[in-house]
Amino acid sequence: MAIRHKAVLxxxxxxxxxxxxxxxxxSAETQGQMxxxxxLEIDPAQLDAYRAALKEEIEASVxxxxxxxxxxxxxxxxxxxxxxxxxxxxxxAAYEHHIKTPHFLKYKQGTEKMVKSLxxxxxxxxxxxxxxx
Amino acid sequence: MAIRHKAVLxxxxxxxxxxxxxxxxxSAETQGQMxxxxxLEIDPAQLDAYRAALKEEIEASVxxxxxxxxxxxxxxxxxxxxxxxxxxxxxxAAYEHHIKTPHFLKYKQGTEKMVKSLxxxxxxxxxxxxxxx
Numbered sequence: 001m002a003i004r005h006k007a008v009l010x011x012x013x014x015x016x017x018x019x020x021x022x023x024x025x026x027s028a029e030t031q032g033q034m035x036x037x038x039x040l041e042i043d044p045a046q047l048d049a050y051r052a053a054l055k056e057e058i059e060a061s062v063x064x065x066x067x068x069x070x071x072x073x074x075x076x077x078x079x080x081x082x083x084x085x086x087x088x089x090x091x092x093a094a095y096e097h098h099i100k101t102p103h104f105l106k107y108k109q110g111t112e113k114m115v116k117s118l119x120x121x122x123x124x125x126x127x128x129x130x131x132x133x
Numbered sequence: 134m135a136i137r138h139k140a141v142l143x144x145x146x147x148x149x150x151x152x153x154x155x156x157x158x159x160s161a162e163t164q165g166q167m168x169x170x171x172x173l174e175i176d177p178a179q180l181d182a183y184r185a186a187l188k189e190e191i192e193a194s195v196x197x198x199x200x201x202x203x204x205x206x207x208x209x210x211x212x213x214x215x216x217x218x219x220x221x222x223x224x225x226a227a228y229e230h231h232i233k234t235p236h237f238l239k240y241k242q243g244t245e246k247m248v249k250s251l252x253x254x255x256x257x258x259x260x261x262x263x264x265x266x
Contacts, residue, residue, distance in 0.1 A: 035207055037217060055259055062263070070265040072205075072219060074168055074256035084170060084256070086205060086219055088265060123207035123217070126188055130195070132203040132221060132264045 030128035032091040033069070039119040040083045046114040047081055053114075054083070057107035065101065067094025072132075081116075088125075163261035165224040166202070172252040173216045179247040180214055186247075187216070190240035198234065200227025205265075214249075221258075 042050045058071045067090040076082045089095040098104055175183045191204040202221040209215045222228040231237055 037207065051259065058260055058263075062266075066266075068266075070263060072263050072265075073259040074170065074219075075259065076170075077255040077257055080257070083259075084217075086207075122210040124210055124213070126184065126206040126208065126216075127191055130191075130203060130205050130265070132205075133195075133199075133201075 030125075033125070033128060034087075034089040034092050034095050035123045035125050036087045037121040037123055038083075038085040038087060039117075039121065040085070041116045042081045042083065043114050043116055044081050050111055050114040051075075053107055053111050057103055060103035061098060061101070064103070065094065065098055067091065068098055070132075163258075166258070166261060167220075167222040167225050167228050168256045168258050168261075169220045170254040170256055171216075171218040171220060172250075172254065173218070174249045175214045175216065176247050176249055177214050183244055183247040184208075186240055186244050190236055193236035194231060194234070197236070198227065198231055200224065201231055203265075 054073060058073060061068045061071055069088040069090055070086065072086040074084055076084075089098065099108075187206060191206060194201045194204055200223040202223055203219065205219040207217055209217075222231065232241075
């Protein structure tokens with residue numbers, strides 16, 4: 001009986017649990033990702049300074065932090081003071097590490113008075129393995 | 134005099150025009166890119182069907198069209214009927230080609246009655262060479 005139970009448990013594991021790790025929309029690599037849209041409106045009088053500070057912060061983050069998978073920032077063509085940033089972190093720990101880095105803190109403190117509004121929208125990717133060619 | 138004029142013009146060209154093609158934030162590779170945010174709200178009763186149709190269209194576009202550099206779609210965690218898609222095309226011609234493909238037309242016609250609103254926001258990337266690790 002004990003052996004039969006073990007076999008049943010093994011079969012259950014193989015059919016019910018294992019497929020979750022290999023199939024489905026998210027692979028193990030992308031499963032713990034943290035994805036967010038940051039939406040900002042910037043003081044027009046400080047737009048050039050803000051762009052420079054954000055660019056510096058993004059380039060430092062992506063090059064120095066393996067867990068920052070992208071910070072893809074765009075401004076609207078018709079409203080250049082409106083920014084959206086697609087933020088992808090490998091996992092929550094990578095994000096927690098990111099917001100304690102010197103380059104992030106420099107950006108955050110340096111741009112505090114340039115940012116008129118900030119909205120952070122936690123999001124779910126439709127195709128988590130998606131890249132940029 | 135004619136020769137001196139020509140020399141002056143050549144010097145002007147070399148110092149004023151040539152640097153534009155090699156330097157600056159955007160490389161030749163990224164300069165003609167078309168970047169857009171698509172913002173959609175979906176009928177909640179048809180959300181599953183919409184997600185499937187969008188996923189199929191995105192996967193076909195990115196795998197079949199070299200000029201579709203990414204279609205990174207997210208839905209909001211707190212409002213799963215609200216989607217944002219970061220669309221990057223190699224250039225306008227790649228976009229024009231994209232909207233005539235059978236997979237795009239199938240998606241567009243098949244989801245027409247699922248989409249409650251659609252806003253297309255032409256955008257400018259801050260770091261055009263940005264990728265997703």
